Amino acid sequence: MSYGPRRRTRLLQLAAGASLLLAMTGCSGGLAGGGGGGGDDGDGPISFGMLAPFSGSESAFGAYMQNGAQLAVDELNADGGVLGRELELVVEDDACDATTAVAGANKLVTEGITASVGGYCSGATLPTLPIFDEAGIPMVIPAANSNELVQGLPGVFLINGTGTQQAAAAVQYAEEIGATTVAAIDDATSYSADLAASFVEQAGDAGLEIAFEETVTPGENDYSAVATELASVQPDLVYWTGYYQEGGLIVRQATDAGYTGAFLVGDGSVDAKFAEIAGPGYTDNVVATFTQTPDMIEGADQWIADYSELAGEAPGPYSTQAYDAVRVMAQAIEDAGSTDFDAVVAGLEGLEGFDTFAGPLTFTDDHTLSGGGFVIVSIDPATNAFVLKDDLQG
Incomplete structure (x- = not known):
């Protein structure tokens, strides 16, 4: 493959949530000032907006996403841009926090972006959906993947596998290792709770016994219970199914308490800091459901070199998804021959077999991927990095 450029109830709930957050943050743009059909008639740069975590515990992912997206923008501009116009990337911090994300979304709307190519934490991304929808801004979300994100808004598209697809990979792995009893622990965030619930449902359907389900409070230091x-x-x-900060602590404390089974973690925990938090010797039985990173993909050496030259460091998780989000959106605009919202949505829906890191992309009717592309990764004790263990194709 070439890596160069080339319903209703839930909606009301989302809008209500966004309105509440707007009141909390004091923002006056977005829902109130966004305006109608989207698109622009100018001949200046086409602006793509990106909300991602550039502060807080998930800030490393924001940098990976920004650099991946910027690499795509640079490649597209070197190839003539989109509709004869240059692209520009405008980023705002969402800190994986709903209130911060709403403020960032409104700022991007005020700055006149044409499309959104951001979204890492589902809980922070959800309240931005009605803001961008009201402003006529289509969204290609590179990382956030809660099933709640695709509940009927016409301009929302996911290029990461959904929670349902990730849960299916988790169940497949449980069956592969001969597990008969399983447990699920979440942190009550949208992404985590959605993934845990889907796993429990699918595990039960597969005939596995659900030993217990538990929800913990994120940000604590003691998970002894x-x-x-x-x-x-x-x-x-x-x-x-939560994030690495709590996951590392739970693994360590459960091991110390005498748990000897397998630990499977979701993609929100895939970071080298997981092993640092858990400590040496505590991650031998830890694996994760994840989509492949560049180092796991055959033929990605040049892309990795290009990214590293741009960013000054190697690419990390969600850099490729952010890169592809820009390319997917750009191709839809090019195919549409316009930045008009309805035309771009039609362009996204019309993509067939578009070349991405995850494979040929064609969106389903609900604007998700036809296949999640999840694999099983384990921790390399020498580097603490997650590496490919099982592609689930056997």
Whole structure:
């Protein structure tokens, strides 16, 4: 492959949530001032907006996403731009926080972006959906993947596998290792709760026994209660669907309490800091559901070199998805021959087999991928990095 350029109830809930957050942040743009059909009639740069975490515990992912997106913008501009116009990337911090994300979304709308190519944390991305929709701004979301994101808004598209697809990969892995009893632990955020619920449902359908389900509070240091429960019940596999800060602590504390089963974690925990938090010797039985990173993809050496030259460091998780989000949006605009919202949405819906890191892209009717592309990764004890373990194709 070439890596160069080339319904209703839920909507009301989203709008209500966004309105509440607008009141909290004091923003006056977005829903109130966004305006109608989207697009522009100018001949200046076409602006793509990106909300991502550039502060807080998930800030490393924001940098990966920005650099991946900027690489795509640079390549497209070197190839003549889109509709004969240059692209520019405008970024705002969402800190993986709903209130911050709403403020950032309104700022991007005020700055006149044509399209959105951001979104990492589902809980922060959800309240921005009605803001961009009201302003007539289509969205290609590169990382956030809660099923709640695709509940009927016409301009929302996901290029990361959904929670349902990730949960299916988790169940497949549980069956592959012969697990008969499983547990699920989430942190109550939209992404985590959605993934855990889907895993429990699909595991039950597959005939696996659900040993227990638990929800913890993120940001704490003591998870001894759930650790003790794991050690007592001893499920064959436990699926942690939250983020790496809490995940590393739970693994360490549960192991100390005597749990000996397999730890499976979701893609929000895939970071080298997971092993740092858990500590040496605590991650031998930890694997994760994840989409492939550049180092796992055959033929991506030149892309990695180009990214590294731009960013001054190697690419990390979601750099490729952000890169592809820009390319997908740009191709839809080019195909549409316009930046008009309806025309771009039609262009996105009309993509067939578009070349991406995850494979040929064609959107389903609900604007998700036809296949999630999830694999199983494990932790390299020498580097603490997650590396490919099982492509789930066997």
